[in-house]
Amino acid sequence: RGQAEEEVVQRLLELSICYLDSFEPRNLALSAWALAKMGYKDPEWCRCFAIQTLRRLPDFDTRDMTMIVWAFATVHYRDDAFLK
Numbered sequence: 001r002g003q004a005e006e007e008v009v010q011r012l013l014e015l016s017i018c019y020l021d022s023f024e025p026r027n028l029a030l031s032a033w034a035l036a037k038m039g040y041k042d043p044e045w046c047r048c049f050a051i052q053t054l055r056r057l058p059d060f061d062t063r064d065m066t067m068i069v070w071a072f073a074t075v076h077y078r079d080d081a082f083l084k
Contacts, residue, residue, distance in 0.1 A: 009038065013045055020052045025060045028052060029067035036071035046077035054082060 013035070020028065032049050053060065053068055060068075072079070 009035075009040055010042075013040075013042070017045070017048050020048060021055075023052070025053075025056060025064045029060070029064035029071075032071035033067045036074040039075075041075045041077075043075075043077055046072055046075065047079065050077075050079045050082040 016031070023031065028049060032046075035045060049068065050072070053065075072082075
């Protein structure tokens with residue numbers, strides 16, 4: 001990835017974080033998966049996604065949770081509150 005791509009991803013993430021509470025669980029999971037798949041390792045996005053996931057935990061199915069956990073593991077993000 002080049003600097004320009006990194007800046008685009010960062011800007012898109014900054015804009016989307018404002019709207020995470022309106023994401024359906026599947027969209028949140030797919031977004032986390034995509035960021036991790038790209039190797040984007042900013043812990044701030046993980047923290048924001050973890051907060052939203054915990055707030056709406058009953059709405060997540062097994063596949064969505066698996067994608068979120070995989071994304072966090074892939075970028076080596078650990079949040080003990082999330083794991084409880």
